[in-house]
Amino acid sequence: MDIRTDLALPFGRVHAGLVESLVDDGGLRLLRAARGTILTHEGDAADHALLLVDGWLALSKTLATGDRQIIDVMLPGDFAMVGTRLVAVAACSVEALSDIEYAVIRPAQANGPGDSRARLREAMAASILVTQARTSELLLRLGRSSAASRIAYALLELHMRLEALGRTRGATFDFPMTQEKLGEFTGLTNVHVCRTLRRFERAGLIAHPDAHSIALTDMTALCDIADIDLEMLRTQILLSRV
Amino acid sequence: MDIRTDLALPFGRVHAGLVESLVDDGGLRLLRAARGTILTHEGDAADHALLLVDGWLALSKTLATGDRQIIDVMLPGDFAMVGTRLVAVAACSVEALSDIEYAVIRPAQANGPGDSRARLREAMAASILVTQARTSELLLRLGRSSAASRIAYALLELHMRLEALGRTRGATFDFPMTQEKLGEFTGLTNVHVCRTLRRFERAGLIAHPDAHSIALTDMTALCDIADIDLEMLRTQILLSRV
DNA sequence: CGGTACTTTGAGGCCACTCAATCAGTGTGG
DNA sequence: CCACACTGATTGAGTGGCCTCAAAGTACCG
Numbered sequence: 001m002d003i004r005t006d007l008a009l010p011f012g013r014v015h016a017g018l019v020e021s022l023v024d025d026g027g028l029r030l031l032r033a034a035r036g037t038i039l040t041h042e043g044d045a046a047d048h049a050l051l052l053v054d055g056w057l058a059l060s061k062t063l064a065t066g067d068r069q070i071i072d073v074m075l076p077g078d079f080a081m082v083g084t085r086l087v088a089v090a091a092c093s094v095e096a097l098s099d100i101e102y103a104v105i106r107p108a109q110a111n112g113p114g115d116s117r118a119r120l121r122e123a124m125a126a127s128i129l130v131t132q133a134r135t136s137e138l139l140l141r142l143g144r145s146s147a148a149s150r151i152a153y154a155l156l157e158l159h160m161r162l163e164a165l166g167r168t169r170g171a172t173f174d175f176p177m178t179q180e181k182l183g184e185f186t187g188l189t190n191v192h193v194c195r196t197l198r199r200f201e202r203a204g205l206i207a208h209p210d211a212h213s214i215a216l217t218d219m220t221a222l223c224d225i226a227d228i229d230l231e232m233l234r235t236q237i238l239l240s241r242v
Numbered sequence: 243m244d245i246r247t248d249l250a251l252p253f254g255r256v257h258a259g260l261v262e263s264l265v266d267d268g269g270l271r272l273l274r275a276a277r278g279t280i281l282t283h284e285g286d287a288a289d290h291a292l293l294l295v296d297g298w299l300a301l302s303k304t305l306a307t308g309d310r311q312i313i314d315v316m317l318p319g320d321f322a323m324v325g326t327r328l329v330a331v332a333a334c335s336v337e338a339l340s341d342i343e344y345a346v347i348r349p350a351q352a353n354g355p356g357d358s359r360a361r362l363r364e365a366m367a368a369s370i371l372v373t374q375a376r377t378s379e380l381l382l383r384l385g386r387s388s389a390a391s392r393i394a395y396a397l398l399e400l401h402m403r404l405e406a407l408g409r410t411r412g413a414t415f416d417f418p419m420t421q422e423k424l425g426e427f428t429g430l431t432n433v434h435v436c437r438t439l440r441r442f443e444r445a446g447l448i449a450h451p452d453a454h455s456i457a458l459t460d461m462t463a464l465c466d467i468a469d470i471d472l473e474m475l476r477t478q479i480l481l482s483r484v
Numbered sequence: 485c486g487g488t489a490c491t492t493t494g495a496g497g498c499c500a501c502t503c504a505a506t507c508a509g510t511g512t513g514g
Numbered sequence: 515c516c517a518c519a520c521t522g523a524t525t526g527a528g529t530g531g532c533c534t535c536a537a538a539g540t541a542c543c544g
Contacts, residue, residue, distance in 0.1 A: 178489085178490065178491090179490075179491070179492095180490080190490085190491085191491095191492085191493090194490095194491060194492060194493085195492085195493085197491095198491095198492075198493090
């Protein structure tokens with residue numbers, strides 16, 4: 001299946017085929033990276049954006065103590081502003097959570113003339129706003145919610161976003177993150193993530209069809225734990241009110 | 243608010259006198275609100291932005307349980323995207339932390355022609371990026387830092403931003419937030435904020451010249467606790483490397 | 485088949501929370 | 515001018531959620 005045509009979905013406005021037309025322009029070149037690759041270290045010189053075409057990717061920040069926090073998980077079709085012209089330094093590290101396919105977007109490319117460039121700018125702007133909404137929501141959870149609530153929220157958010165991309169099989173989806181990474185995302189230790197997931201599993205809220213998949217078997221209960229209004233989440237976090 | 247075409251390309255400096263020239267244009271009207279006023283509730287219909295001219299203002303989100311998290315504190319000169327044309331619903335509540343003076347910016351106004359409008363769009367785009375940087379940094383702290391570290395960080399960030407505005411007297415500045423609000427900002431209870439502040443005060447890290455001011459009397463120690471690189475913070479969070 | 489990365493489970497400890505009482509400051513109406 | 519209400523700060527006692535440390539267990543891969 002060709003992911004690239006799905007790019008339009010989360011925004012409702014970006015036309016299918018955006019990536020193809022940009023590639024055809026000679027403006028974008030698709031790159032690959034293996035799981036675990038760190039594309040950018042925070043603090044590196046950077047004034048570009050990334051377009052993730054396939055796979056999962058994490059934006060994270062690190063304290064001097066070495067503790068890391070994932071700021072946002074990017075899924076296929078998402079943009080990330082790694083650096084800007086104004087501050088040409090990467091604010092976050094960028095790490096591949098799975099094998100990925102992506103493109104680097106340089107300022108000159110986004111600023112170029114032509115219809116496909118204009119659509120690219122629109123898609124980037126929309127993505128920035130959605131990223132901000134997701135980050136705010138995560139901030140709320142980290143500040144105010146229990147471990148169970150945060151993990152339930154993370155799972156539900158990812159399921160919902162993947163569903164909009166057509167990458168779920170019912171309540172089941174591929175989940176390339178380790179418990180360690182899920183801990184970095186939810187502000188917990190890998191040990192406590194494990195305990196919480198096992199608890200969910202014993203309670204019948206989730207299941208592990210195989211090692212790299214997860215199934216949300218009782219989404220109502222999970223929503224309850226996560227303190228989520230699904231409809232609200234869909235419009236605000238996903239922009240999928242089309 | 244249609245900033246989409248501008249968002250892609252950041253973006254010059256905000257010129258002094260921007261507000262004045264906009265007001266003179268008749269495009270903006272200055273409004274006032276008293277401390278404690280909630281300008282917008284999250285979920286309200288909204289497609290406008292705010293420009294804070296004077297005072298402090300908080301953007302916050304609330305869980306169904308009633309727990310609130312302040313996402314960002316706005317200081318004079320800051321913009322907040324309350325809603326966008328794409329998602330015409332307020333993602334955050336907007337509350338005055340002090341008596342404030344502000345202006346509402348409607349999409350038509352920001353999109354208008356003229357040099358001052360163009361500068362307004364630039365300033366808004368820059369402000370969005372800086373807000374995102376601040377939010378990410380806060381997220382890192384909420385996920386990974388102790389109470390003392392978070393509070394030290396909050397105080398240092400606010401001092402630094404106020405200093406850039408010329409609103410500090412050395413290490414001292416007016417601080418209109420209650421301990422309750424500081425707790426909402428740092429993800430702590432008012433009780434624990436109190437304990438931590440008293441501990442700082444006894445250790446000589448901060449002082450209370452009067453009821454509504456605070457002095458950071460040992461900034462080096464505070465930076466140490468907050469795990470901050472001051473220079474890094476200045477460039478990334480403040481954009482003041484000029 | 486050894487090595488490595490990841491998961492799982494137990495034991496124990498600490499940080500921040502809750503509940504609760506007191507104190508200080510500020511404004512308000514009689 | 516004082517009594518009262520109300521908001522906010524302070525401090526104590528006790529609890530619990532999540533962390534740390536540690537040891538097995540499991541899956542994958544060369």
